[in-house]
Amino acid sequence: MAEPSCDRHGTRPGRCLIRTRDLAGRAVSRAARFARDARGTTAMEYALIGALIFVVVAGSIRYYGSRMIPIYAQISSAVTQAN
Secondary structure: OOOOOOOOOOOOOOHHHHHHHHHHHHHHHHHHHHHHOOOOHHHHHHHHHHHHHHHHHHHHHHHHHHHHHHHHHHHHHHHHHHO
16 A cells, blocks of 8 residues: 555656655654653652652551561450450
């Protein structure tokens, strides 16, 4: 299937090839401009810091929970025996 801008009758055979090269050049220049763009860097840093804090808090809660299970079991058995 030919591109809508291509000459289908063959009177100008190189036209589609030139457009493809222009498209590739524009894609490269857009990628380079995106790589140089520094906007949003601070937001990404804050997101990474927030994710790190979340991981530390979640790990601490899991650790605390696993350490407290035997203590709560001991309290539960003491209350059960007292009744």
